[in-house]
Amino acid sequence: MKLVVGLGNPGNQYNFTRHNTGFLALDFYFKTHKLEWEGKPKFGAIYAREGDTFFIKPQDFYNDSGRAVKEFMQFYKISTSDILVICDNFDLEFGKIRYRNTGAAGGNNGLKSIDAALKTTDYARIRVGTENKDLRSKMGDIDFVLSKFTPEEKNQLPEVLNAVADKIDEFLN
Numbered sequence: 001m002k003l004v005v006g007l008g009n010p011g012n013q014y015n016f017t018r019h020n021t022g023f024l025a026l027d028f029y030f031k032t033h034k035l036e037w038e039g040k041p042k043f044g045a046i047y048a049r050e051g052d053t054f055f056i057k058p059q060d061f062y063n064d065s066g067r068a069v070k071e072f073m074q075f076y077k078i079s080t081s082d083i084l085v086i087c088d089n090f091d092l093e094f095g096k097i098r099y100r101n102t103g104a105a106g107g108n109n110g111l112k113s114i115d116a117a118l119k120t121t122d123y124a125r126i127r128v129g130t131e132n133k134d135l136r137s138k139m140g141d142i143d144f145v146l147s148k149f150t151p152e153e154k155n156q157l158p159e160v161l162n163a164v165a166d167k168i169d170e171f172l173n
Contacts, residue, residue: 001078002053004168005069007087007110009146010059016154018130019145021088022110023057025128028161029168030055043071053172054078063109066117073118083123084171085114086164090136090145092129094153095160099126099167126167128160 008014008023016024030037030048035055037048045056045068054076058068073083081101087110092098102122105111115121132153136144149157 001076002082002172003069003072003076003078003084004053004055004171005065005083005085005114006055006057007062007065007085008057009062014146016148017146018088018090018149019062021128021130022086024157025086025126025161025164025168026055026057028158029165032162032165043075044068045072047072064113065110066113066115069114070117080118080120080123083118084168085111085123085125086168087111087125087127088130088145089127090130090141092127092131094129094131095156096129097126097160097163097167098129100124124171126164128164 006022006026008020014020035048035050037046041047041059044060045058047054047056054072056068056072058065060067072078087108089108101124103125104121105115111125132150135147139147
């Protein structure tokens, strides 16, 4: 079994915010692969199962994502080496994608929550760059990660999310 996790915040007010990049990536993946989410949440997450893979969007807020990841992992006996987490990174150039098989949270509170819940950092992660130095210089980090993408960034998102979808496929194969 494998587990693919997209990080974000529940609620329509967070749609197209930087912190919801993980949700956006999974929704894009589902659209391009003609997959559908289950109607009823499980273990505090919107989920779908495709073959031997679970996809989840935890519905606790971003900084508490670890609970749902841990519950899916434990219930389905998924190894940490079979987990992939997709998150935003405001220190990484917009649109740049960084894949690692393991690593530190690097200040990302969603990853910190998962690290604490799983008691390890030995899971794969895709960090999607959301940096915008001009916008970030005008607000604090919390406001920045909860800010919407600019129109120019929104136009670039399909290309970025397509690259993330390719990385998901590589992980699954």
